[in-house]
Amino acid sequence: MRETDFVSGFARGLKVIEAFGETRQRLSIAEAAKLTELDRATVRRSLLTLAELGYADYDGKFFTLTPKILRLGHAYLSATPLPALLQPHLDHLSERAGQSASASVLDGTDIVYIARASQRRVMSINLTPGSRLPAYCASMGRVLLAALPESEVRAILARSELKQNTANTKTDPDELIAEFRRVRTEGYAIIDQELEIGLCSIAVPVDNDRGETVAAINIGAPAALVPAAEMKERYLPLLKETQAALRPLLRR
Amino acid sequence: MRETDFVSGFARGLKVIEAFGETRQRLSIAEAAKLTELDRATVRRSLLTLAELGYADYDGKFFTLTPKILRLGHAYLSATPLPALLQPHLDHLSERAGQSASASVLDGTDIVYIARASQRRVMSINLTPGSRLPAYCASMGRVLLAALPESEVRAILARSELKQNTANTKTDPDELIAEFRRVRTEGYAIIDQELEIGLCSIAVPVDNDRGETVAAINIGAPAALVPAAEMKERYLPLLKETQAALRPLLRR
DNA sequence: TCCATGTTGTGCGATATACGAACAAATGTC
């Protein structure tokens, strides 16, 4: 790509949108400039553009995003057949298991939820399509990373913030890589409270008809109700069934 | 705002993202140019920028969005306390009603789902946060429109494509306005298969402690199981309880 | 009050970008 085929004003604007998040509902021009490391004048123009287009509100001091911004993500969710295809299978899976079932894909060092059938709130976090979790310590993340070439996985782990969320969290890259090998061989990953105390989950890959992994599906359960040791016998058969039902549906 | 406070390259890029959707997973440069009514050269630069940043994939012919684009919408969902605040109440509501419960806000002529607790698939459409429906024929849309000044509502209806989805769909602006008055007085809206045959729903507004309507919540049920006439007695008390539980939580 | 600090808004020269048109390549049609 040539230098001139890049619209830096657009790229800068997207960076400004991403500056909003979790603890950043309201951003002043100066705050947004610090977060994005862009010039204040540039950020100001981007924010005023967002406001002008209705993607943001401006009270003269702070900018907040409006629901119109969801149109952007929705362009992906409705444009990609995967979420709509998976949803009914997740509903069925979730009902039979009596636990929440989810589907996700990989984006950099994170997994991104693209569909979910929730039963009861077991996690402290609110998960909806678009939600992100670090891949290295999520069952679906392990399955998705296990599908990649090892060199790529090492690069991703190097970029990941390998945080010790609980006493159980594996953070050593070599230990994780060994676990990914096991996942690749055995075809599933189990997480025993590595993300959050009290939460276990089990995931399998969703492959298309050419054997490429395009997503992962999982079942999550409270550790108090379902010990990690029982996850496999209870839920792996259900997950495998769903996996088999999906494969012929995923052409190309 | 001054002329120079608007970054048109950014605005054009956002328009390109929105060109993707439902039947538009893959767009060529020329297709995107037609949809956005921008010059092919300009669209090409925007798309190449998206690809360079990892928001899109490019196979040399077609562009497709990647899950990274969800970061943009997620910036809103995680930045706004409303979805996370509503979710547990929707879960509870949904469980007690035995039906799907949702929450939405208004964006132009559409309602946008910001949280949802689904029970069984009753609609043909797959609804997730970010999903949109026309406001005039959705129960939550009626509630949200009823909260606005009548002049504004007329303007919105004028911009809406008032489509006859089913034999029941109300499309006459005056008839709709009369219905909004009733909704405002009685505090709830019921839709009897106006959006889709076989689907009934009932909605109430969610007000903050100053009495401003900030969202709507609803319960949807299959008409075969719950006739429209029974929606009120079955679900209105539950909705009112949830509404009351939420009010003190919604400051400012 | 005055100053220190931090914020937002603005004018300007240097630079980057958009436009339209022209060209090249691919595709479809007879």
Add this chain to the structure above:
DNA sequence: GACATTTGTTCGTATATCGCACAACATGGA
């Protein structure tokens, strides 16, 4: 195979945008 159409790419130039420096304003503490 020749022609017409559509699509992608390149180029020169007029125009828009960037980042800087500075001005204007607000806030809070000595």
